[in-house]
Amino acid sequence: MTQEITAKIQDQLNLSALILKKNHKHADLTTWSGFDLNDDMQVKQAKRLLKLFGIKSGLHLRNSLQRYESGQMVSQSFEKLASELRNDTTTTFDAKYNAEQNPRSKNIYKLVWKYRFILKTQKLIGYEMAVYIMQMRLGHVLGFIETDEMLLRLEEANDTVKTSFSSWGEFHRNVCLGDEYILGTTEQDNSTFPGSGTLWECYQRLNIQQADWFKEWKK
């Protein structure tokens, strides 16, 4: 049974708006999944995204959700590096940074160095919960998850996010950082990923199109 989306639920779903828009340009954010279930192409896109996440069934979905929820996906590795860097001085960090060959690792070092204290408590949980909600919405396309369950999980995800951050701006910054941490800083190549915009593009567009959604941080 599909439940009606109340203002409260919409607000909770919106936590994934940015990341969903990035992965699915034509997402209709006012629906449960964001995908048009009658459009084969859109369903195919959802399948493709699920495949990227390694989700083949409801079981895989829930396992993945658990990993994101518990911080195993991003926060743990972030925190590991951050706690190491917190003991470094500028000099020792520079030495480590210069010794690193891989440009991606270099970027990660730079990012973590910058946020090693600022994100000590939050880590990248904002990004993880955004992906958490997006995966639920993807799973809903293929019937892996019912709205009842989404509702329950959304509420808790919402609690986690709302207590960790104090505004939409702060939360979205965390989402962007997480995305950068995972995918690297480079602009995405449009020829490789046609139809997907950069996160920054999505961010701007979202704030224009749905300006009202992201003003009040409802706890």
Next chain:
Amino acid sequence: MNTTQQMSAIFIKNIVPKLEKASFSDAELKAVIQILELINVTENNVYKKSLSNSNLKEVQADFSSKVSQQIYFHPELYKDEAAGIELVASWLPLIENGFYPNEKSVLKLLDFLYFNLTYFQSSTTSEVIKAQIFQILKILVQSKSQASLTVARFLLERIFDIRDVLNSDFLIQNCIKYDILNSYTVVNQDQTISTHPFQIDDNFILYFFENDWHHFITSLHQILPVGRIGSLTAYDLMGPWFSNELALFYQNNTESCLYAINALKERLIFTEAKSVELLNIKTSDNFYPLVHFIGNKVWDAGDVLLFNNRDKNIPQNQLDYCYLKFLDWLLIDGGSNFNTEAFKNHGIKILSENTAEALPLQCIPFWFNKCHPKAGQRHQIEVYNTLFGNLLLENQTDRLPTMRFQNEAFQVTGAFLINDVFQTSEIFKSWLQDFIKLGIISPLNQFLVRTFHDAQEELLNLYNAEQQEFLQLYLLEMAHSARDTSDEITKQNLPLIVKSLSILCFDPGNFTRVNEIWGLKNIDNCVKKSCNDFAKSHYINENRPLNLNIIQAWFNYLGDFYYSSKKEAIWIADAFSTQGVRAAQYFNAHDENVSFFIDRAINHITSFHKKCKHREAENQIAGEIAALIELFLSDFLGALNAENLNTNTLQFLKKYSQNDTSSFVHQTRLLPIIDKLYQHHFKDVLKEETNVFIKHHITTTVAIETASINPEYVDILLQNLENYSAEGICDTKILEVFNRDIVAFKSFLKQDDTGIETRFTQALYMTLLDVNLAPGTTLENYGTLSKSLFVHLVKGTKMAGSYAMGLKAMIKSGVYPENVATVLSQVVEDLKS
């Protein structure tokens, strides 16, 4: 002009004058009168004279050969073909009444016909005449007289004489039209008469082909292909004559079969007729010589056409070889026979209008060979897949078909297919790999799925571990591809796949795989139960030893169970209601310290308990889950040794159980258990810590002289300072070490952030106030060293002032004896300086 008038004319003109000259006996005369009356020729002398003969009344009419000759034998009339024909035609009324011509007349007649057949069949001769003459021939053949065999012989001779096709055909058409060759009569040498139906048997050969079977067979084969498309031919004439004897002849003369088959093929080509009767000719033993023969020769397109016309009642074992030859025919020349008309119009029916039971097992390798995704040709694949899909998969539910193998019905089994048919054990992986991308929508894969399912536990013997692993991947791929196919295919195959997988994935441990198989339940409801059962067999299997991973999994999947309102991970209900005691026993038997694990687990479980309680009022299911958790905790904690719980856990549990909103308040079973554990533990803690101390004390004193400051010694000292009064052991030596290395100790405390320093100063402070350590007692030395260490640690810190103030207050209070007060004053002085 009707027959009688015609006859009268010829009689009056040609025959009566002769009769007048002839002399007859009375009996013969009477026959003549009857004849004349029949043809209504009474206005003549013969008749009139005879009537007046009074003797005639008494006698029997005798149609002697003399009379017969007078009536029928008039060769001079045959000079004119028209007149001759007319004469013969005029005989009909007489012959109808049993006045048959004598042999001589018949022979003359046949001679006449032989030479004038062309004229006879031309349009010059009227249809009436033709009809009359054939009528006469019919009566003659069927008459019980010598004429019968003679006429019949004549007809067959002419019919088999294909040098004169037109006449042969003319006779064939009319013999069929008037049904002339029905039975024939032979007058034996002893004048007995025997009548035979037209059947190709020894009599027939004897009377018509000079007792030479080969002569007949050759003639037959020659005439078979002759005829016009759409019209009746010699074959149609003789169709009813085919007999068991003919079949027997073929059975004993294989060479003739070859000619027969060739003749049939030619007949098929020239007259487009099927020749079903001859092809399916059988002996009295139900043996089909010609069909059997086809099974023993290399096929060409003609054989395909013929075989497609086989009788439906032929015993299966006589057909087996034919099917094999058919497959051979489709295989040779790179399968190019697929493109022939013979296959498209006929051969395909051999497969499509058939059942698996009739076809040889060899069809299976043939099919896989032809439809192989790499080696097969696309247009052939479609056709063969449809054909064999229908044959081998339809109406078989989940079983493999019964087919023909080594001339017997054979129930195909998975193990047999794998071992003896596919024979791919060496190249299993690459072989199976090719089929993966086709998906379950391909009948080949459906058949493979059925094969593996049929083999069941045999799979574990048939394949080695690596192959089994690949087989699992293959089956998983098939299952997932079921999403892109029809509901019917999914419902039919998915349960088989899951069953095979649960056999293959039997060994415990690989939970990634277990989950992957378990996750197949989302594809279709038809496997929901079996997938859940499968997962349960891995996660809750009392026949297997437990391990931490499994227990961890129970707690992890509690989340799914809760969020989905009991729809997912449904075996959690079983795990939580039945496995509590078992889990506790596992931990009790576990050597290593598991208290940390249990602490995390209990935290996790109670967090869900809390959520459930929170929603209980509005959601009944949440209440049920809460009850389940309570049940588990009762079982688990009730059976768990108290040693496996650490302080934090117990404090947490105690606190949680007293919490009003989401607690175990009404749990009459659980609460006492927690209380008991709590009390037990906090009595134990002191004892245990002391034991640790004693152990350390004994083992460390030996090396103490050379010891330096390290965490272990810090710990020992702290324990000693905090517990010396209870234990009565005062470790003076270790205190000396610390006094000596005071700088190292201070820097150690600086690095520590766990609050050891505070505990130290607190413990040392207490020693200052202990009267048992005052100067003059046996423990004076311990007291002095403690005092000195205290001063070292506190002096110069911001705490120094407050300690000094405290001590002053103590001195002033007057509670302490003088020796103690003196020491305290000394300490105050030391702190100040």
